[in-house]
Amino acid sequence: MLTKSDFLKYIQCPKYLWLQKHRKDLIPEEVDKNLQKIFDNGYLVESYAYDLFPEGVNAQLDDFQKSITESKKLLEKNTSTIFQATIATNELFCRSDIVKFNKSDNSWDIYEVKSATEVKDINFYDLAFQKICFESLNYKVNKTYIIFVNNEYVRKGEIEPKKLLKIEDVSESVKLLEDEVKIKIKKALDIIKQKDEVNVRILKQCEDPYTCIFTQYCWKDIPNNSIYNIAGGLKEKTLNQLLDEGILEIKDIPEGVITSARGLRHYNVVKQNKVHIELENIQKELSQLQYPLYFIDYETNSPAVPLFDGYKPYQRMIFQYSLHIQKQPQGPVEHYAYLAKKWEDPSLGLAEDLKKRVGKVGSFISWNMVFENGCNNEMAERYPQYACFFEDINNRMFDLMQIFKKGYYVHKDFQGSASIKKVLPVLVPELSYSDLSIQEGTTASNKWRVMIDSETDKKESEEIYNNLLEYCKLDTLAMVEILNRLYKELNK
Numbered sequence: 001m002l003t004k005s006d007f008l009k010y011i012q013c014p015k016y017l018w019l020q021k022h023r024k025d026l027i028p029e030e031v032d033k034n035l036q037k038i039f040d041n042g043y044l045v046e047s048y049a050y051d052l053f054p055e056g057v058n059a060q061l062d063d064f065q066k067s068i069t070e071s072k073k074l075l076e077k078n079t080s081t082i083f084q085a086t087i088a089t090n091e092l093f094c095r096s097d098i099v100k101f102n103k104s105d106n107s108w109d110i111y112e113v114k115s116a117t118e119v120k121d122i123n124f125y126d127l128a129f130q131k132i133c134f135e136s137l138n139y140k141v142n143k144t145y146i147i148f149v150n151n152e153y154v155r156k157g158e159i160e161p162k163k164l165l166k167i168e169d170v171s172e173s174v175k176l177l178e179d180e181v182k183i184k185i186k187k188a189l190d191i192i193k194q195k196d197e198v199n200v201r202i203l204k205q206c207e208d209p210y211t212c213i214f215t216q217y218c219w220k221d222i223p224n225n226s227i228y229n230i231a232g233g234l235k236e237k238t239l240n241q242l243l244d245e246g247i248l249e250i251k252d253i254p255e256g257v258i259t260s261a262r263g264l265r266h267y268n269v270v271k272q273n274k275v276h277i278e279l280e281n282i283q284k285e286l287s288q289l290q291y292p293l294y295f296i297d298y299e300t301n302s303p304a305v306p307l308f309d310g311y312k313p314y315q316r317m318i319f320q321y322s323l324h325i326q327k328q329p330q331g332p333v334e335h336y337a338y339l340a341k342k343w344e345d346p347s348l349g350l351a352e353d354l355k356k357r358v359g360k361v362g363s364f365i366s367w368n369m370v371f372e373n374g375c376n377n378e379m380a381e382r383y384p385q386y387a388c389f390f391e392d393i394n395n396r397m398f399d400l401m402q403i404f405k406k407g408y409y410v411h412k413d414f415q416g417s418a419s420i421k422k423v424l425p426v427l428v429p430e431l432s433y434s435d436l437s438i439q440e441g442t443t444a445s446n447k448w449r450v451m452i453d454s455e456t457d458k459k460e461s462e463e464i465y466n467n468l469l470e471y472c473k474l475d476t477l478a479m480v481e482i483l484n485r486l487y488k489e490l491n492k
Helices: 004-012 014-022 033-050 064-076 121-136 171-193 236-244 261-272 279-286 347-357 369-382 384-395 401-405 420-427 441-451 458-490
Strands: 081-088 092-102 107-113 141-149 165-169 293-301 317-326 333-339 363-366 397-399
Touching: 004 014, 004 092, 004 121, 004 171, 014 171, 033 092, 033 107, 033 165, 064 081, 064 092, 092 121, 092 141, 107 121, 121 141, 121 171, 141 171, 279 401, 279 458, 293 369, 293 441, 293 458, 317 347, 317 369, 317 441, 317 458, 333 347, 333 458, 347 369, 347 384, 363 369, 363 458, 369 384, 369 397, 384 397, 420 458, 441 458
Parallel strands: 107 141, 293 363, 363 397
Antiparallel strands: 081 092, 092 107, 141 165, 293 317, 317 333
């Protein structure tokens, strides 16, 4: 049987669908943290979408067969609005978020609820599949709609579903896809029946539109320095040409294929197995620094539905900072931190605490300062009493990542990335995120949300609190040590 979820996996990659059906042993026991965040946002947005239809009846019961039976009963009674209407044919299965009955022509409208802030092409395929399923059981479908998040909504008191959400009629776009979707459904069913593993060329489909849970399996034979991670990336057309020639490693790419300066630097360090260091440019960049140095990093949470007044959907709530301060060259380093612990707007307390720690001179150092500057701008707008303070920080911000992104220091083991998670293990191998309970930002964000929840056990909250402090502390300590390494290179 082909479910709606299966069909969307097929749209992304036929192999994704085949593995989902035939290699369940490869499915990770834990859901990817990014995927879980998407699921959680989706469930919450869906609950507010239901509020738009107060007459709605939920057809979802504790198993699929019961849900199908209940849905059939409600559909045959022409129930005004049904949530999670579940239907199945011999080959197809789908569950629709919301279906609404039209008495005028005995038809149904289908509403798909998304936690995104815009309508995407994949949504049209989603609704076309649902429409085909309903019509195959002789339920006439009239209109199809997407309900999605209004990113201009600002919370003031209780959530207002009519303002939080937008509804867009996408019937024409869905109708145009119906014939194509019918053909794809047949091909997807053939894929499911196929005994042998499907071979699909890896291009750019592994993360778009969804993160594939089988990436680790499919990439098991891809070398570290592969054509997929050349700095700056390659166009799909170029990837296809290289794969046609059997080329998988960067070192085997013919000269002239890579034309960007950043890509060429990466290509050369891999091919020559040498580190590329532009000491003069690094010196020029670092000459901008003025002591004391403030190494700063923020952690944020950006829920689809704002938790507190004054926030928009997906707007960042800055709940934590880590700050290492070095007052003079090669001098000792002091560490300060703030982590909001209560169920309240976290950023005001953070702003108050941070202002106590910093002086009016000295450079702030971040990794990808667009993020920190953006956080500062949002806090300045939210708290006018701190506007000048955050503006001053931004005027003094230095982006340490740019030395690596501009190609002034290139190592083949960075794998074409300027991420601190790639640079740190190469330049400062004694520091590692792998020893921490929290190892990346999405987990930190999710854990903070759990920590401040009143239903979370006190012991668990304290454990999360300490783990968050250690994770964010390493982010700024990593910058301290990477900068020390750069100075050592300059002083050789």
